[in-house]
Amino acid sequence: MPGLTLGDTVPNLAVDTTHGKMKLHDFIGDAWTILFSHPGDFTPVCTTELGKMAAYAPEFERRGVKLLGLSCDDIESHKAWIKDIEAFTVLSNLVHCDRRSKPGAKVTYQIIADPNREIIRELNMVDADEKDASGKEVPSRALHIVGPDKKIKLSFLYPASTGRNMDEVVRVLESLQRAAKHKIATPCNWKPGDPVVISPSVSNEQAKEMFPQGFKTADLPSKKDYLRFTHVD
Numbered sequence: 001m002p003g004l005t006l007g008d009t010v011p012n013l014a015v016d017t018t019h020g021k022m023k024l025h026d027f028i029g030d031a032w033t034i035l036f037s038h039p040g041d042f043t044p045v046c047t048t049e050l051g052k053m054a055a056y057a058p059e060f061e062r063r064g065v066k067l068l069g070l071s072c073d074d075i076e077s078h079k080a081w082i083k084d085i086e087a088f089t090v091l092s093n094l095v096h097c098d099r100r101s102k103p104g105a106k107v108t109y110q111i112i113a114d115p116n117r118e119i120i121r122e123l124n125m126v127d128a129d130e131k132d133a134s135g136k137e138v139p140s141r142a143l144h145i146v147g148p149d150k151k152i153k154l155s156f157l158y159p160a161s162t163g164r165n166m167d168e169v170v171r172v173l174e175s176l177q178r179a180a181k182h183k184i185a186t187p188c189n190w191k192p193g194d195p196v197v198i199s200p201s202v203s204n205e206q207a208k209e210m211f212p213q214g215f216k217t218a219d220l221p222s223k224k225d226y227l228r229f230t231h232v233d
């Protein structure tokens, strides 16, 4: 993904959203923010994604995270589309009983409009392979998780054909928030409640102080002590 990437500061763009005009840095403030884009309004996969994001909004709020959507169409189109998205959150819950989903969830997060495609270029969200009916660029399914320092901590980049998994968004957020608080990383297939690994930069002496709950070192053939597990909240 050329352009904006991990560690970069999100540009302080002026944007027009379903809730009015604002600057991105004012919106982010000092909170974690999920900025997610969609190829277009009134399209099937996007409708399911925005509906699921609405249903998961309490999960993100509980973790101190703000949500900000983006689709290229204009504000009037977004407002009309939101009615479909909200209706779909009711319909989909009748079919899939999802523990995290609140039936009838409202789209309370803002959605940016970008009819001139200026914002998606700045935010590295352009899909090189997709065009709309008039031949204009459209966004990929990009998702940036931005830290309280306004820097990109994680990015997903999916094509139009593949909807994102919101459980995975919650999972990686849990990982990022723990790694921001403790000198740890989360191993393969980690989920909240599983052990985490202590960062290689932490010596065993430091680890004893940092993790008074203790840690276990894997006994490996190399006898190197780099794989140390502990628990953190």
Ligand code: BEZ
Residues within 6 Å of the ligand: 039, 040, 043, 044, 045, 046, 047, 130, 160, 161
């Ligand atoms: C969709 O949301 O379903 C979609 C949007 C653009 C291209 C293909 C699929």
